[in-house]
Structure formats: structure tokens, C-alpha cells
Amino acid sequence: xxxxxxxxxxxxxxxxxxxxxxxxxxxxxxxxxxxxxxxxxxxxxxxxxxxxxxxxxxxxxxxxxxxxxxxxxxxxxxxxxxxxxxxxxxxxxxxxxxxxxxxxxxxxxxxxxxxxxxxxxxxxxxxxxxxxxxxxxxxxxxxxxxxxxxxxxxxxxx
Amino acid sequence: xxxxxxxxxxxxxxxxxxxxxxxxxxxxxxxxxxxxxxxxxxxxxxxxxxxxxxxxxxxxxxxxxxxxxxxxxxxxxxxxxxxxxxxxxxxxxxxxxxxxxxxxxxxxxxxxxxxxxxxxxxxxxxx
Numbered sequence: 001x002x003x004x005x006x007x008x009x010x011x012x013x014x015x016x017x018x019x020x021x022x023x024x025x026x027x028x029x030x031x032x033x034x035x036x037x038x039x040x041x042x043x044x045x046x047x048x049x050x051x052x053x054x055x056x057x058x059x060x061x062x063x064x065x066x067x068x069x070x071x072x073x074x075x076x077x078x079x080x081x082x083x084x085x086x087x088x089x090x091x092x093x094x095x096x097x098x099x100x101x102x103x104x105x106x107x108x109x110x111x112x113x114x115x116x117x118x119x120x121x122x123x124x125x126x127x128x129x130x131x132x133x134x135x136x137x138x139x140x141x142x143x144x145x146x147x148x149x150x151x152x153x154x155x156x157x158x
Numbered sequence: 159x160x161x162x163x164x165x166x167x168x169x170x171x172x173x174x175x176x177x178x179x180x181x182x183x184x185x186x187x188x189x190x191x192x193x194x195x196x197x198x199x200x201x202x203x204x205x206x207x208x209x210x211x212x213x214x215x216x217x218x219x220x221x222x223x224x225x226x227x228x229x230x231x232x233x234x235x236x237x238x239x240x241x242x243x244x245x246x247x248x249x250x251x252x253x254x255x256x257x258x259x260x261x262x263x264x265x266x267x268x269x270x271x272x273x274x275x276x277x278x279x280x281x282x283x284x285x
Contacts, residue, residue, distance in 0.1 A: 093248040094259050104249055120253075 004030035007122045010051040011035045012042045013084070014059075018109070022055065025111055026118065043071045052078065052125040053102075053118060058085035058092065073100045078128035080121040084109060162277050163187035165204075167197040167211040167223065168239070173262075177210070180266055194218030198226060206234075207277045208257075213240035213247060221247070224254050235276040239264065 009031045013019040016037060023035040036045045046054050054072055072081050080102035085092060088106035096104050102121050105114065166177045166188060174190045181188040189204060191197040195218060197211070209227055213220040224236045238251050241262040251259045257276040260269055 088245045090243045090245055090248055090261070093245055093252065094261075097248075097252040098258070101252070104252060106245065 005119065005122070006030060006032075007053060007125070008032045008049055008051045009034075009118065010042075010046050010049060010054045012039075012045075012054060013037065013057040014039075015057070018057075018107075022109075022114070025115075029115065031118075039068065042068055043075060046072055046079065047075055052129075053080045053082065053121045055082045055084060055114075055118070058083045058096070058104075059087070069096070069099050069101060078125055078132055080125045080128070082117055082121055160281075161185065161187055162208075162274070163189070163204075163206045164208045164210055164273065164277075165189045165191065165197060165200060165206045167191045167194060167209065167215070167220070169193065169212060169215045173212070173239075176266075180270070184270070194220075194223035194226070197223060201227065201231065207280060208273060209234055209236045210273060211236065211238060213238050213251075214242050221250055221254060221256075224251075224256060228254070233280065235280050237269075237273055237276065239269075 009026055011019055011022045011026070011033065013022065013035070014037050019035045019037055023033045026033045032049075034045060034049055034051070036042055042054075042056070045051075056069065056072070069081055069083070072079055081100070082103045082105060083096050083101050084105050084107055086107045088104070093104045102124055103117050105117055164181065164186060166174060166181075167190075168174050168177075169192055171192075174192065178188055178190055187206075189200055189206065191200055193215060194211075197209070201209075209224075211220040211223055218226075220238050220240070224238070227234060227236065235257040236254075237258045237260060238256050239260045239262055240247065243259075243261045248259050258272045260272065
């Protein structure tokens, strides 16, 4: 019996054949999936649908517009971006992960490998969400403690 | 700023000496090891902020060492250095959440900047 997955996935790929194949495949295994083939719609779609994982064609995001990866991560710190590329160069891989990509997968794509990569990315997305939640709460506790210390009369003890 | 401490692992004496002298001059606490096994032994007795390791070493390579270190110290940032960069090893490093992947020969100031940034992030400085 095949495992059914959950999660919202965006596929940003200009090549219709690849985009449609990925959308169909990941939909079949249970994910909520959207495809986008136009660069200008990627960030808006990811935010609008609340996608935790984005598969992004490097050459749809790069060239004159390397900022799309940065925008996606800035917009949602828990989002995981998987770059796919036909031109896997070492400089590209290093640049991608310095910018915060979760993974880089060279084309031609192997659906089984992609499936593992996406599953791993969703696990990472969940961890990032928990980390963000804990971090926000710790910041809040720190803020409250600082306020209490400021308001406490000088020389008083807890 | 609290003193930074790093563990450098490289089988090349020249690189170990270069990094030891450089980081010592910066006032850092630097420990060096010539192999992965030696690094693990050091880590059992000493706490460090970051592990800076060569990728290609006999016996245990940098990624295998990263795996072993992560088992005991999951939060420790690891920076990989290599004179033999490849897409495969860079992707593997990315998947192991290595903090950075530096190609040799490196610019020492860029290496310093990267390592310093990772330690600051780990300590939550600047937040």
C-alpha cells in the first residue's frame, strides 16, 4: 500500500512537461500541489497557497532574478525551497545553500529521488515551524522578564 | 565578545599551521586535529563553538566526521573545506545541513567571515 502524504507544495518550473508531470505525481501521492510556470507569479502563489515546500527551477529563479529564492525564504522563514537545475555547477550549489535552499537536485529528475527529497523537506518545514514558535515564545518571555526587572523598585528582591 | 573556540581538522600540516596561526592571532581558542578520530577524541573532552574540517581525508572524510559529530552534538555548526569540490559532495553537505562549503585555496578573510557568522548565529548574537 502506498503512503499518502500531506502538505502544500508549489512547483515553479517553466517547462510545461516537467511541471505538469511533477504536479500530477505529487498530487497522486497525497500532497496539495500547484504548478506555476511564470516567474512573476512564484512568490505570490507560494504565499497565497501557504506552501511549506517549493520546488523551484533554478533558471526560472536565477539569471536576472536571483532574488526569488531570497524572497521566498524571507516571506516565510519556515518554507523549504528545493532547487532543480539542468546545469549543476559547484558554484550554483554553494550559492544556493548559502542563500538558504533546502536541497539542490540535478535534472533529469528521478521521481523516486524527488519523492524522498520532498518528504525530507516537509519534515524540515515542520521542524522550522516548531523552532519559530519556540523562538517567538522565548523572545516574549525574555521581553516580559526585562519589563518586570525594569518595573521592580531598586533594592527589592524576588 | 566572548572568546570563540573552534576545532580544525585537516590531514595537511600546512593548512593546520596556517589556520592555527591565523585564529590564534585573532584571539580565538583553536584546537587542531590531523584526523577525524583524533577530532572525536578531542570533542569528548572539550567543548567548541564550531568544527572546521577538510572533506577529503584518509580513514574518515569530513562528511563522515560530520555525521559522527552530529550524533553527539546536533547543534554544532560544521564548515567543510575542500581542494576537490564536486556537485555530489556539495549536495551531500547541503543535505547534512553543513553551515558552509569552502573551496581551497581559500581567502582566509572570507573563511574567517563565514566561521565568525556561523558562531554568532549559533550563540544568537545580533538578535
